[in-house]
Amino acid sequence: MAHRACDALDPELLQHIRECPCPCDHMGYGNFLDYQVPPCPRIASPSLSRETTFGVPPHPHYSRPPQYIRNVPPELYYPYDYDSCSCSSGSDTARRVSFRGPWCVCLVVCVVVATLTAGLGLPLALGPHRNENASSEERLQLVRKLLKDSPLIDGHNDLPWNLRKFVHNQLNQLNLSKIKEEDPWLTSKWSHTDMPKLLAGGVGAQFWSAYVPCKSQHRDAVQITLEQIDAVQRLVQREKKYMQMVRSSEEIRTVHREGKIASLIGVEGGHALGSSLAVLRTFYNLGARYLTITHSCDIPWATGQDTVTNEGLSDFGKIVVREMNRLGMIVDLSHSSVYTARSAINVSSAPVIFSHSAAYSLCNSSRNVPDDVLKLVAQNGGLVMVNFYAYHVACSVNATISDVIRHINHIRKVAGVEHVGIGAGYDGINVTPSGLEDVSKYPHLLAELLSDPDWSEKDILSLAGLNFLRVFEKVEEIRDRWKKAEIAPFEELGPKNELEECVSKSS
Template structure:
């Protein structure tokens, strides 16, 4: 079948079963670039000079639901982390209020389905890192009340109660307080997100949780040996847990040749006085200069498809999804340059023989199911008393 035919089939499928994307960092990009002045980055207009994301490209990409990340950097701590998270939540709500014909706030699986029926993009929120709750279960509950529907247990640095994939292990997974965080998330109906955490933290959380977990933006470690990816033994637990691993597109996580290149690029950023994740115009200029002198290995939609093939083989088609990490990375794969690229990936999977039913699970059905199941578990736990445990009581 010709590529044009496959692409048309992909678009037709996405019109019925659009992408639920697990992770997009647009709010942080808006914070960095324009300090939340949405008029300066009007996503109703073409923003490809500045962003991976705007409304027209979301429509072109067949995105029907987006978990907007309310991420704050993991070197933010205490009250600073909490208040910055609240500002990120405020940004998402401001975006939805500004574009009510295109975006619709969603807090449940039913809301996601209603937004799809309304022809709007369901806008959900995920907090990226447990530093956002500052060791407070009451703060966790407050974030849920404000609409946060998943929390990534760590970002790039360890917490006092959980180990990160990109830090030196200290807790050996989750501490007793970390386990209490997972239980309280189950009680609330907030999805436990295991992207960014160490493999031992993944295993600890899977041993505690009563609800399905997600990996909002992680790929296969067997395909690309990077600590941010998911080991096969963890993927193999998802059928019992019911969770979903949402493959990311970040080249340094999906293309083995990109791992060493990225280490050198990150060191160059630090040498120029920037955080290695700095996506400000000045930071991007430093990245561009490094890339001009050191051409980077280029991932493609086929690279991501290789991960999805393997993840489907190990975890099963009911337990995979998509989490692009757009506007959270300086580099993207060829064919997946921005949020308009999803049809290219679906066309590649069609070329590899994926069925329409399997693709509908990948794009829409699995993510909706996992949130609905977390809601069901929360309903079962509705009579349990909210935990008032502190880290001092459990880990002191």
């Protein structure tokens, strides 16, 4: 919707606001989010050159590539085919004539067919049409049927860190089907995951977190991360009857069709890299498919906490994001400062995710995502996967399933149903909402959403996992495009820590 004062603005000021990356109010005239225009679908406005804006609405993500991004052609930096837009930018008469050609008739026919398909075909494809008066048990059974055909993908589970805390990663005697029958798993408030509950929860794919604490920064963070990756791989191998490691979106679909839980690795905390792009590449080669840029604490190339300095990614941090784009590794912004999140969204050519966060406007935790960033995520094509931690969804211990639904609905309202997912954070939280006590409860959440007429079966499947698959596939598409263009690995050296500086000076 255009800003109400749009028509009165000086054209140069209007163009400036549309292209300006800052969220400032521009003397009361608003910012770029206030000047969204209907999609062309690629060119935002005839008055703006395609060199400065390819998306709709104008957004700093689509500005010229920064100078430090070398060897990346503009057509690769921008993941959109701007030449495919054939909307006329000429006179009104020319535009009226352009809608009388044969292609327009074809377009109308396609729209009609698509509408009929959406109205008639989807209920058939998604199973029996939902009864608006169905009981909670009937909705629950419908959800279970839907999840057999389409995977539920959770963005974050901290079981690997509990394996380290409770059994020191000694897994030879571990039985994931029975751990909840014995201490410390039985009595721990941090334990929500075992095999029976995963199966009951209809989990189709799970990101297992290779988490390293901030205190390990500049010490043994890289080693701990490697040990956690090893623990995930060995756990999945031990449970090969039920789980299988995967590294691609297609493998998720294949393993889900085989009736197993597709298991992926997410590295939580950019300090795990030791400021080394070689370590980043090694993690990717070992199977890690997302990196959480920061884990609350600041690191040498990104801020994890909002400070008065308003700093986000350093130049090297931006290179890390670009190397992740090249590898096909998803950029995760949970735990990052708002400034780091905005910077990463602006730099990344691929969609980003928040793997386990909620809505800041409903609960002002620093983990949660403000509305302006939710809008940036939507423009970026990314995803916010909603966390279940009681303090993040209700700002207190007294959270319920309804609080989680409020956050899901808010993100849907601000960013769109295509940009919300699930990242519960089980085994990394000690207070869960009533009704979502452990990993068996996902179907109950989806069944409750189905009681809302605004949520169709298609929407439920998008939330459950299809949105994430879309993001993952886009990340892989950009990786493949860069590989075809023979974009070389980035080789910039990261910032030195204090110990390295001392050794360098002494030598």
